[in-house]
Amino acid sequence: MVAAQSMTAGAIASNFDTARPTVSKHLQILTECELLEQEQNGREISYHINAKKMKEVGDFIEPFRKMWDDRFNKLESVMKKYKSKK
Amino acid sequence: MERKTVIDAEVGKQDLVITREFDLPLELLFKAYEESEIVEQWMGTKVLKLENKRHGSYQFETTDPMGNKHRFNGTIHEFILNQKITRTFEIENSPFAVQLEFLEFVQLTDDTSKLTMHVIYKSVALRDQMLALPFAQGINMAHNRIQDIFNKLK
Numbered sequence: 001m002v003a004a005q006s007m008t009a010g011a012i013a014s015n016f017d018t019a020r021p022t023v024s025k026h027l028q029i030l031t032e033c034e035l036l037e038q039e040q041n042g043r044e045i046s047y048h049i050n051a052k053k054m055k056e057v058g059d060f061i062e063p064f065r066k067m068w069d070d071r072f073n074k075l076e077s078v079m080k081k082y083k084s085k086k
Numbered sequence: 087m088e089r090k091t092v093i094d095a096e097v098g099k100q101d102l103v104i105t106r107e108f109d110l111p112l113e114l115l116f117k118a119y120e121e122s123e124i125v126e127q128w129m130g131t132k133v134l135k136l137e138n139k140r141h142g143s144y145q146f147e148t149t150d151p152m153g154n155k156h157r158f159n160g161t162i163h164e165f166i167l168n169q170k171i172t173r174t175f176e177i178e179n180s181p182f183a184v185q186l187e188f189l190e191f192v193q194l195t196d197d198t199s200k201l202t203m204h205v206i207y208k209s210v211a212l213r214d215q216m217l218a219l220p221f222a223q224g225i226n227m228a229h230n231r232i233q234d235i236f237n238k239l240k
Contacts, residue, residue, distance in 0.1 A: 060221055061093060061217055063220035063221040064093060064216075064217050064221065065091055065093045066220070068104055069090060069091040071128065071129065072091055072106045072108070072201075074127075074128040074130075075115075075128040076109060076110060078124060079108075079110050079115065079118050079124070080109075082117075082124065083110075083114055
């Protein structure tokens with residue numbers, strides 16, 4: 001949702017079946033983690049996504065994936081050689 | 087076609103799923119887990135023990151670029167030829183708790199197959215630590231790759 005546009009806490013909460021304070025708490029945590037950024041518009045605070053930080057979180061898993069990918073690539077090439085030897 | 091390895095690790099869960107499609111018939115994919123000398127080749131480890139049977143066990147040993155030896159072991163709970171392996175995995179002398187692994191092998195076509203590895207950790211925090219391990223060891227891994235390339239040039 002917030003990837004497409006900036007949204008106020010109220011607008012975000014209206015999309016969930018959860019109590020408003022719970023949503024506020026989640027927004028606060030996501031903001032503290034810098035995954036969301038706040039923007040003050042008069043009385044309202046709107047939230048938008050911090051794309052750079054989101055990418056860092058994605059990258060955090062990438063070395064783990066790469067480790068398995070390398071391992072499985074090796075398995076595939078070892079077995080292809082094994083097959084051709086037979 | 088590039089067959090990429092996919093990691094499915096939902097936030098706040100203590101398990102993850104690794105899936106990979108192989109350009110190999112099912113029997114060949116399974117054989118890569120069955121025979122010690124083949125495991126050694128693709129895992130880059132020394133196989134000290136590999137008893138592929140129900141209630142069997144295994145122990146592997148790797149040597150890092152610094153010459154330190156690391157051992158891994160586990161118990162094999164289920165071993166069904168060309169179908170599945172259920173086993174535990176633990177890193178010896180490490181703070182990480184043992185993990186449970188469900189490996190399922192499926193034939194896609196006569197020449198392709200798929201491996202699904204469901205790994206369950208003791209806690210959410212432990213799973214996240216294991217996920218972060220290669221990230222932290224990124225520099226070491228880069229060294230290993232340089233070493234690999236260097237060895238091939240020799």
